[in-house]
Amino acid sequence: MDIFSWLNTPAFELLGRPVPYSDLFGNVFALLTVVLALRRNILSWPVQILGSILLFSASMSAGLGGNASRQVVIVAAAIWGWTQWRKSKAESGSVTVRWASRKERVLLIVALLAGTALFASILHIWNLSWSPIPDAYIFIGSLVAMYAQGRAIVEFWFVWLAVDLVGIPLAVSGGLVFSGAVYLIFLVMVIIGLRDWARRSRQTASSPYASASDLRAP
Template sequence: MNDIVPLFGFTTTPLELVSFVLSVITVALNIRQTHWAWLFSILASGLYALVFAQSRLYGDAGLQLVFIAVSVWGWYQWLRGGTAHGELQISRLSGAGWAKSALMWLAGFGILSIFLKSYTDTDVPYMDGFLTAGSLLGQLLLSRKKLENWHVWILVDILYVSLYMYKHLMLTAILYALFVIMAAMGLRAWNNSAAVPAAVAGS
């Protein structure tokens, strides 16, 4: 799975390629609010943990393991986290929710950056820490079907493109460029869905 494979003028590995495909399927299903997205998220996260560890992106590698746990929780939330343990509906963050999210991102960035710089051999501790914290926040918001998860993912994915290009993970850089487009599509789709009353949407 680690053999170098030429693809469209750059190189990748079968492991990265399979992770790429599973990740695209995950986001596509998230946009459609299909709970099976969480299954593909678990599979993609497990494989990408190996890809990132091999590239010394330890924050991202560890994040994938957290994603697996959050995905299990998110799967339950989407199915039973709503009113009367029903299906969870899209909602928006309050002003306090925005502030709490920003503080969580900042705190995560500080803690992860210090840890990565002190205890690993990564050459990008600050960028890795910042994006790892942002990704974790985005995943948590997605798990609770908060519309703003797409805002977080758009920002994070744009920055990830440059990081993965720097790390010569070109297929993954392309994946995250695609994620930017898909996140914008997700924001539009969820915004339209949230504007439709639940009773109308279910009729």
């Protein structure tokens, strides 16, 4: 048995549904990614890449083409975000977080809505998903969140929260029960991360030593 076949064999059962190793380990790395992002640790990006590779395999085995496509693009987005954080750390010694401007918030919302509509149409036409709208929403929402995360914008936590709320029922319906359970854990971690980044953003903005370069996006 090769590694790819083994990854999609059941590790155990949860609520009567098999949990493949790819789903198990992929979500473990996904949880670790959130923990590292909360700490603004640059290792969150390579960990996310590894987790996405595993979740790609799990999604394909579950017939979720949109979610599988999402993992491919997430790898590319993670590479971009990794370079952004490395650049920020090189310039200021740390990753400085901030709230988005009004224009940035509007662009994030438009990208989320328009992107979801477009990608849902593609999934439907090519018959790549049995639930194209939620599948597309998670795909586009993840990209929007990762873009905002790469820019160290606090609002990225709100986007992840919305993705989690849709991801829970979709994962369970697709047979990925373990992924659905992990999404519940994500909800708690996202709220913690949002509060932490919001606090750090206020501290940076109110610091008398903060320069203009400290407040700009990386």
